[in-house]
Amino acid sequence: MTAPEDGTHEADAPVVDVVIANHDLRRPVTRAVASALAGRTAVRVTVVAHHLRADDMRAALGALGDDPRVRVLEFSDGVPSPAGPMNVGIRAGSAPYVMLLGSDDYLEPGTIDRWVEAARAFGSDYLIGPQRDLNGRSLRDPLTRRGRLTALDAGRDRLAYRLALFGLIRREYLDRLGIMLSEGVATGEDIELSLALVTRGGVVSYDPSLPGYVLSDEEEDRVTTTSRPASRDLEALTRLRERPWIAALEPAARTAVAVMMARFILVPAVLRRPEPEEWSATDADAVADVAAWLSALDPRGLASLSIADHRVLAAASARDPRALVAAAERHHRGPRWTRAITASPLAVFAVDSPLRRAAILVRPAPGDRPSAAGPGVAPGPGSPLTPTQRGTAAARSRGRLPSWANRVIEYVADHPASIPGRIAALRFGRVRPQDVPPPTAVPDAAVRVYIGPVNYSEQGYAWARALESADPRLQCRNMSVVSPGGYAFRADTEVPVAVYQRSRTWQRAQLDAVRGFTHVLVEAEKPLFGRLFLRDVAREADILTAAGVSTAYMAHGTDVRLPSRHATRTVWSPYRDTDIYLARHEIEAERNIALLTRLGRPTFVSTPDLLADLPFAHWCPVVVDVDRWRAPDRPPARAVPVVAHLPTNPWIKGTDLIRPALRRLHDRGVIEYREITAGVPSAQMPATWADADIVLDQFRLGSYGVAACEAMAAGAVVVGHVLEDVRRTVEQVSGIALPLVEADPDTIEEVVLGLATDPERRARLGVDGAAFVATVHDGRISATVLREQWIRA
Secondary structure (H helix, E strand, C coil): CEEEEECCCCCCCCCEEEEEEECCCCCCHHHHHHHHCCCCCCEEEEEEEECCCHHHHHHHHHHHHHCCCEEEEEEECCCCCCHHHHHHHHHCCCCCEEEECCCCCEECCCHHHHHHHHHHHHCCCEEECCEECCCCCEECCCCCCCCCCCCCCCCCCCHHHCCCCCEEEEHHHHHHHCCCCCCCCCCCCCHHHHHHHHHCCCCEEECCCCCCEECCCCCCCCHHHCCCCHHHHCHHHHHHCCCHHHHCCCHHHHHHHHHHHHHHHHHHHHHCCCCHHHCCHHHHHHHHHHHHHHHHHCCCCCCCCEHHHHHHHHHHCCCCHHHHHHHHHHHHHCCHHHHCCECCHHHCCCCCCHHHHHHHHCCCCCCCCCCCCECCECCCCCCCCCCCCCCCCHHHCHHHCCHHHHHHHHHHHHCCCCHHHHHHHHHHCCCCHHHCCCCCCCCCCCEEEEEECCCHHHHHHHHHHHHHHHCCCEEEEEEEEECCCCCCCCCCEEEEHHHHHHCHHHHHHHHHHHCCCCEEEEECCCCCCCCCCCCCHHHHHHHHHHCCCEEEEEECCCCCCCHHHHCCCCCCCHHHCCCCCCHHHHHHHHHHHHHHHHHCCCEEECCHHHHHCCCCCEECCCCCCHHHHCCCCCCCCCCCCEEEECCCCHHHHCHHHHHHHHHHHHHCCCCEEEECCCCCCHHHHHHHHHCCCEEECCCCCCCCCHHHHHHHHCCCEEEECCCHHHHHHHHHHHCCCCCCEECCCCCHHHHHHHHHCCHHHHHHHHHHHHHHHHHHCCCHHHHHHHHHHHHCC
């Protein structure tokens, strides 16, 4: 082994050490290095020439080899593994953060800048980076809890499944762990370090909306994809078995780690070898030893594995190659349901069960990107829209699931009283007595209004305050079901989701309390009392009506938006995407429309586009706190305006449809384009919009909502796609034309260019937008609509 030899000068005070190991001068390492240097953050790139001469490596880098931020280290250890050279590069660094980058791979524009910002904002010890393929599709692991971005849990957020070390690691945390990549193993050199990073007490964060690490498969001879005996494939696990820290983990973490290694490493090691000649006695012993260790490591005995996977583990215990070959054959040819259902009925909906993972994977992938030819290269003006651009939900839609899996999911959803339905309720967690809040206190007023249970975007709370401001004789209370990792919106009563769904004590007490109100506004056709009446909203209405309570209903969006109808209203409708599963959306919207029609009670919609689905409803505008969002110190018109976009739901907002045009304008210096990370705290959003000249809202639904109103209140010019009938409704109700600039994905470049070159028009639109929100969305019109169409009636 030869010691590393420093090849160039060092950059000053780097914030991030980027380490690249390269063993072949034919690799596109120049692309990797260029992508790492492309931001504002001070970076030092260390290229470790593995079994290569430093001079040759530097020559292959071309002009980048002379960049003072790049250094080349020469290293040889005789082992065809990236562990040795990566460890050398890590030890040679001193920056606060370290990042590993494959020689074949590259980073999307702005990656390091945004990752560092996010890591600092979250206080991350390990920021897991989003991964994407060359077509822009997100590689989904880890499957974190909805809305959770930081302080992630190894078990509940399924962090163990993310073995690739593509992220930002705080060097102090790495030093404290005292663990590096595993040298001397044929594969799996990153397993021990990746598991330690997510289970040993550090602050772990993951924001899939951030720019990502692009994983390239252009080279056919990747070290990490070479075939080898099973015993060699399992060397990393055999070593890990001897580490004291793994057995000392908390039970939930041991379960997460054991199930992941069995499902993603051990079972595939067997399935990849279906022929007898691929097995030796040594290989069979290695599989048996690892299987026994994993079963003992998991306090639950690997209960979350599928029936098919359990059969493979059972065959492993025989230490017979023939049994392993037969198990692989049975796994491949067996019924699909054996790969989806757990061997233990109690684990069917466990956090790491196959069905639970499948249910998460059908959600839209929040971080999909348009296809790109390389870092910073977007499709040209004449490029056709790709399936990925037409909807970020495509890659993981329920349309990819077999029909039987969709039937199972829908049966459970529609039959809460069934045994599978009751088992599914266990996913909400255990209810402890101290978790149960008191029921909502009934106010002492002549008119008492109760609003619940969803409080989307804090609207339930805002409508309650608007009603109280409009009529001093009226008192309101709103209730919100709170999920772990969900958004922190204000509410009069917050109820943990487990209590809402499973606590009979709370449900009955809350029912008694709500009977004491004179009026109840039900949001999104959701049950007020969890599973007390098996989620039957009509039955709840009958019970409240019998108690003399006047009920009304507020539709919010997808609860009543009929996909088949919306697809005919705008060519940009997300429901025109052919690769998403629409059947459930259609069924639920039809059911809710039928329910509201049958009940015949006062009905409201929070956005005017929903009147197409509920023509008998009344528009009750969303409400924003105008004073909170007002920006009196807004900077004067800039020559290069800041254009901001918050892709909270890229599929619905059309993020991938507009991004190429905005990047072209940004690259030309016409605008400064910013995509706001979903991890920005709510308290920082007023300042974010105050610093934006133009805000891009959404471009697929044909309407506008809370985010657009907040941006207009801050004086920003808001651009989006709004249907003509929506604009007519707004003007008819308010007497004011909606000052939101019209654009769609075809016209966005022309519209933004026109605004960028006309600061006087921007200034007028900013004033008009702020005045519009102060008149239409400050709560006065909303309170009038609710009082005249329901409370007074």
